[in-house]
Amino acid sequence: MKTVIVVGVAVLSLLPFNMSFAAEQKVTLEVSGMTCASCPYIVKNTLASVDGVKNVNVSFKKKQAVVTFDDQETQTTTLTKATASAGFPSKVME
Known part of the structure; x- marks a missing residue:
């Protein structure tokens, strides 16, 4: 019985497992519609509330949001x- 278990474990260890691991991604969004000093606060909180978002930095001057997230x-x-639903349409900058 021990031989069967050992052989089974050995065979399973040789099988290729297709395990996809989460990768942290960073994207810069061009955010339109920010017209006042409180707008970046709203954009930041909106993006931070999305599941998987790890970090958000919003620049009113550049009209951009840099978002780090789990893909x-x-x-x-x-x-x-999310930004569009808060009134701030955005698009990914290339």
Whole structure:
């Protein structure tokens, strides 16, 4: 019985496992519609509330938001939809 278990474990260890690991991504969004000093606060809080978002920095001067997120929990389309629903349309900068 021990031989069967050992052989089974050995065979399983040789099988390729397709395990995808979450990767931290960083994206810069061009955010339009920010017209006052409180706008970046709203954009930052909106993006920070999206599942998977790790960090958000918003620049009123540049009209940009730099977002670090877990790509297994959210996508850039989710981020742009979130800002648009808060009244600040955005798009990914290339």
